[in-house]
Amino acid sequence: MTKVLLAEDDPAISDPLARALRREGYEVDVCTDGEAALEQALLQPDLLVLDLGLPKIDGLEVCRRLRQEGSTVPVLVLTARADEVDTVVGLDAGADDYVTKPFRLAELLARTRALLRRGVVEPPAPEALVRIDNEGRRVFLRGQEVQLTGKEFELLKVLVANDGKVVSREKLMRDVWDSAWYGSTKTLDMHISVLRRKLGDDAAHPSYITTIRGVGFRFDAPEE
Template sequence: MTRVLLAEDDAAISEPLARALRREGYDVDIREDGRSALEGGRETPDLLILDLGLPTMDGLEVCRTLRSEGYTVPVLILTARADEVDTVVGLDAGADDYVTKPFRLAELLARARALLRRSPPDLVSAPLVRIDPEARRAFFGAEELQLTAKEFDLLRVLVREQGKVVAREQLMREVWDTAWFGSTKTLDMHVSVLRRKLGDDASDPRFITTVRGVGFRFEAPDEG
């Protein structure tokens, strides 16, 4: 069942909206403050409907935090502030769409359906390794790998480009969102940790090979 997280502290809004969403066939979880909304967002619902004016942590901060941690859950903002500047700030924080209060229920449901129709990212896989970008989970055989956010992103890029050399510049740009200005010690450190978690022998790696002066290549050995 499609899971919708509704973060709204005004029961006069959240309760009828939750009923309408449930009539649409969605499983709805209501959160009444920003910190619990953030926790719920980390549980990767299919959609987050997020009020900006939440107690403990405002909706913008919730959205920014989720995006900075790599969560891709679609976010539909509810705001009582129709000013264009507030709208732009919300979208810059990583929101996918917004509805201003008071809103028409039919419009909000239509926008929610549009966000939910977006196709989730395809699974990325290689022999022995499987990555689910939407759930941000990676598996080595039947065992789930315990990865940090950057380790996950690095492995995702390498597996996606398996068999090809991925330049250091590309990895820095995609994983660290930064230009490469010479030092990539943090990249080397993360590759070293990934190798260890994959059981790679540094002197004879099965998975991640260093191509000197260029970057790294993810090999895909057969299970046997």
Template sequence: MTRVLLAEDDPAISEPLARALRREGYDVDVRADGQGALDGAQDNPDLLILDLGLPLMNGLEVCRRLRAGGSSVPVLILTARAEEVDTVVGLDAGADDYVTKPFRLAELLARTRALLRRNLQEEEHEGGALIRIDADARRAFIGDNELQLTVKEFDLLRVLVREQGKVVSREQLMREIWETAWLGSTKTLDMHVSVLRRKLGDDAAQPRFITTVRGVGFRFEPEHGA
């Protein structure tokens, strides 16, 4: 049985969420603080749903310690809508995806399934993976596996693949995807690039697909795309 570790200190969230996950057929272990989450992760769950605002040890520190210890458990972080900076930091700390509070249960369950599916397919993605975009159907694939992307993540990938081999400036991405003039802050863009990289199995330190061009923008490598 697929095992999910749920680290959330608010019973009003953890109890109904745990019930919903169990209805999906998952074995759910609920922890109410950061140390409990870290201890529960030693049992190698298939997924960790991690609230950032945990007592004793916050979710960011839990994530950092897991990655520093070599754990590859997929991590889905829960964060308040106003905590965009924390979301970016959480992704940088090693989280794989995020859901903002208040969240729709259907969305969280879909993200859970996508992370579990991606984890099972991880070995298939290694090597000469090919990214394909079906712009009309708004679908994206890595190899034979369909990526589960949000609207903005798909638009971001579509623009980068369209301009593959070229550097796409932050200004252009903000204008095309968010339809706004670039005013200097690109935290939202950086957050989406970070999530997209994780969904592609990419690594910012040794990129396979998306390369950061400091002070300018991003470049999609054409030898990996189609």
């Protein structure tokens, strides 16, 4: 598993950031001072996310010592000091990229992925809990095959292809039943009801298909 070392002494930043990185599929270790950061970074994680304002040894010195020791670990610097001089000094010390605080989580994750790609290290692909085999026309839920009819398969395929987005009743009828369809959608409601049961619509496994009243349906991919 791709390992990210997060060196940040402020739990208000490190806790949510560590959770976000783990959701991306990375193994995350957190340290809260420069001495620990240097020691763990020398063990060659796949990426070091490094706050400049660490106690004991600051982030710039951690970065310099890493490079002096010959470490090639990619370093993404977090800094609250946005002026150009500190940015240049940080990169000259051996950092590969930087993000200024406060930062947008999406931007930081994008830069993380970019640095890992540069080092030819990709995050592991999370296992899909609903998997559709289009060629075999088979559906698997948490590794177990779910027996679906032809229409149920086509219906689920359209919903999964639009994961997280509302698909209108009209689109579902056109795509699954007839491109020239018009009229009642009662048959759609019946198929959705059966599909929900087959996907485990009960207290232990709530439905992954949500009805958006007056519009259509939304599929939300299950999570562990």
